Amino acid sequence: MSESKIIDACDTYCPGPLMELITYMKQANVGDTLELLSTDEGSAADVPEWIHKVGHEVVSNEKVEGVWHIKVRKAK
Amino acid sequence: MRILVVGGGTGGTILANNLARRLSAEIRARKVRLTMLSASDKHMYQPGLLYVAFGQMSPDQLYRDQASLLEASIDFHVDPVEQFQLDQNQVRTQSGKVHEYDILVIATGSRIVPEEVRGLTEGAETFYTEASAVKMFKRLREFQGGKVAVVVGVPHKCPIAPVEVMFSLHDYFKARGIRDKVTMKYHYPIGRIHTIENVAKWAKPEFDRMGIEYETLFNVKEVDVENNVVKSEEGTETNYDLLIAIPPHRGMEVIEKNNLGQGGWIPTDRFKLTMKGRDNVYVLGDTSNLPVSKTGSAAHFEAEVVAENIASIVKIGAPVRDYDGKVYCFIEAGHERATYAMFNYLNPPDLKPPTKPMHWFKIAYNQMYWTSVRGLL
Ligand SMILES: Cc1cc2nc3c(=O)[nH]c(=O)nc-3n(C[C@H](O)[C@H](O)[C@H](O)COP(=O)(O)OP(=O)(O)OC[C@H]3O[C@@H](n4cnc5c(N)ncnc54)[C@H](O)[C@@H]3O)c2cc1C
Numbered sequence: 001m002s003e004s005k006i007i008d009a010c011d012t013y014c015p016g017p018l019m020e021l022i023t024y025m026k027q028a029n030v031g032d033t034l035e036l037l038s039t040d041e042g043s044a045a046d047v048p049e050w051i052h053k054v055g056h057e058v059v060s061n062e063k064v065e066g067v068w069h070i071k072v073r074k075a076k
Numbered sequence: 077m078r079i080l081v082v083g084g085g086t087g088g089t090i091l092a093n094n095l096a097r098r099l100s101a102e103i104r105a106r107k108v109r110l111t112m113l114s115a116s117d118k119h120m121y122q123p124g125l126l127y128v129a130f131g132q133m134s135p136d137q138l139y140r141d142q143a144s145l146l147e148a149s150i151d152f153h154v155d156p157v158e159q160f161q162l163d164q165n166q167v168r169t170q171s172g173k174v175h176e177y178d179i180l181v182i183a184t185g186s187r188i189v190p191e192e193v194r195g196l197t198e199g200a201e202t203f204y205t206e207a208s209a210v211k212m213f214k215r216l217r218e219f220q221g222g223k224v225a226v227v228v229g230v231p232h233k234c235p236i237a238p239v240e241v242m243f244s245l246h247d248y249f250k251a252r253g254i255r256d257k258v259t260m261k262y263h264y265p266i267g268r269i270h271t272i273e274n275v276a277k278w279a280k281p282e283f284d285r286m287g288i289e290y291e292t293l294f295n296v297k298e299v300d301v302e303n304n305v306v307k308s309e310e311g312t313e314t315n316y317d318l319l320i321a322i323p324p325h326r327g328m329e330v331i332e333k334n335n336l337g338q339g340g341w342i343p344t345d346r347f348k349l350t351m352k353g354r355d356n357v358y359v360l361g362d363t364s365n366l367p368v369s370k371t372g373s374a375a376h377f378e379a380e381v382v383a384e385n386i387a388s389i390v391k392i393g394a395p396v397r398d399y400d401g402k403v404y405c406f407i408e409a410g411h412e413r414a415t416y417a418m419f420n421y422l423n424p425p426d427l428k429p430p431t432k433p434m435h436w437f438k439i440a441y442n443q444m445y446w447t448s449v450r451g452l453l
Contacts, residue, residue, distance in 0.1 A: 011421040012367040014235050014403065016271040020367050022295060023231045026192075026324075027339050046267045053293055053310045 004033040009040075010067060017043040018050060021072070025056070028074045033059060036070045044068050077108045077390055080175055082157050082167065083183035084114030084142050086122075086449060087361035087375030091181060093451030094383035096147035099390055103149045108390060110149065111177075113169060115156040115184075117142055120206075121445050123372065126237065126408075129203035129212045130244050133442075138206070145449055157184075160334045162354060179356050179386055182342060183379075184331060186233055186362035186370060190323040193229065195299030199306075200227070200321035203241070215318065216248060221257025222317030227296040227306055229324030230265050233362055233370035236417070238262070238322050239270055239279045240408045245320075246286045247411040260287070261314060263294035263306075275407070275417060278427040282409065296321070325370070327363045341365035346421070347398040349382050358382045368421075369403050376448065377402040406438040414438050 007024050009017035017038035024034055036047060047070050048058045059071035081092045092112050102108040119142045127133035146152055159168040166176045188204045190196040201212040224245060228238045242262050249255040262269065262283065269283065269290050270276040283290060295309040299319065307313045326332075327340020336342050336351070343352040344364035351357040360382060361375030368374050378399055385395035401421030408414045409430035416434060417425035447453045 009367045013424050014369040018266045
């Protein structure tokens with residue numbers, strides 16, 4: 001079953017947005033879409049780098065009113 | 077008013093003692109009843125496990141009787157909860173008893189799940205339980221040299237542990253005079269050596285100075301126990317003679333079985349600390365899904381906020397404070413020096429260079445913890 005889930009990691013230093021995303025990716029099923037919300041400038045680059053390295057998919061990556069919305073799909 | 081606390085670890089104990097004091101008159105007048113249900117009659121000081129792994133504390137030093145840590149007015153039972161029936165405002169325990177409540181606090185903590193990574197249980201040493209910390213110490217004593225690899229599972233409690241264990245390993249091998257026979261490699265899940273940017277900035281030159289190698293974006297996928305190779309989700313691998321793992325964690329099974337939260341993590345309001353959708357259920361410490369570190373420190377500051385709010389609800393009918401995400405972590409920078417990180421949702425930590433006095437303060441805190449959980453510190 002495919003589902004979309006929002007992970008709100010705004011204003012966090014620890015465990016941090018990418019670590020949060022990794023946690024939820026582990027729980028997700030192949031095909032699920034997750035949307036990470038982050039106020040950390042680094043996330044816009046870090047998250048896609050990790051997603052590509054592992055072999056998942058970045059669906060979209062945009063900044064809306066100071067918050068990065070990074071949508072990813074679990075591919076494997 | 078019936079207040080029920082489930083879990084007698086760091087968060088539950090601080091909360092219950094704090095509430096017992098704030099509401100002592102109401103409890104005496106039988107207007108409030110404060111009950112704690114826990115899974116064990118013992119309380120473990122978990123941060124001490126790192127010291128056990130290096131032979132600096134013995135396991136029996138980590139325990140106190142839970143009852144001895146609680147205010148006498150708290151009705152304490154060792155009887156783990158098996159069913160949370162939140163629609164009926166009641167829980168059912170292992171012994172079959174049903175406890176009704178007006179306000180429920182869930183603080184059941186988290187557990188390691190090394191079995192989620194193939195080969196990790198057999199292949200790696202760890203220090204997140206008493207037995208594994210003792211076993212790791214015995215392995216370290218026998219170790220005469222070779223490649224040490226440290227890998228980090230996600231999520232995990234005590235986010236500082238990965239760097240602390242590196243510094244401790246360095247000092248341990250140095251003290252035994254075999255540091256030059258050991259290579260050390262650290263593997264971390266994200267693109268820098270620690271999730272907190274300022275910790276990463278501070279630790280990198282320390283690693284360089286100590287000759288510790290590192291690989292980032294390494295999420296441990298499996299351990300090939302026969303060939304002593306650890307492989308990452310990202311497609312890389314490392315050979316080792318001794319593998320040490322910070323295992324991945326989940327919340328307690330009882331949380332998942334009762335459908336309170338995926339992975340055992342309960343969806344929690346980051347300011348009010350109530351379970352999402354339930355105004356009379358609070359969540360403390362490791363078991364919340366909050367994006368704050370899973371530490372005793374977070375559990376401590378959360379417990380103080382929740383205690384103040386529940387006491388205010390009893391006295392004036394409304395909560396008075398929000399949790400601001402506060403965490404304070406000591407960072408052992410070896411066997412003789414330490415620093416600390418203090419931060420909240422909005423302000424990142426500002427790390428100071430490690431000092432000896434800060435290390436001795438941490439050693440003192442290892443004892444002060446018992447005063448802290450009694451709610452006195
Ligand atoms: C090696 C190591 C090093 C650490 N170092 C640090 C550090 O330096 N600083 C720091 O701040 N933190 C540190 N921590 C983390 C810290 O110990 C935990 O984050 C903290 O204990 C969490 O508190 P808690 O109240 O959420 O859960 P816990 O303290 O784990 O308590 C959970 C309680 O729930 C009970 N329980 C479980 N299931 C049930 C049930 N079904 N019914 C009733 N009761 C139940 C258990 O018996 C236990 O009493 C470290 C942990 C480890 C393992």
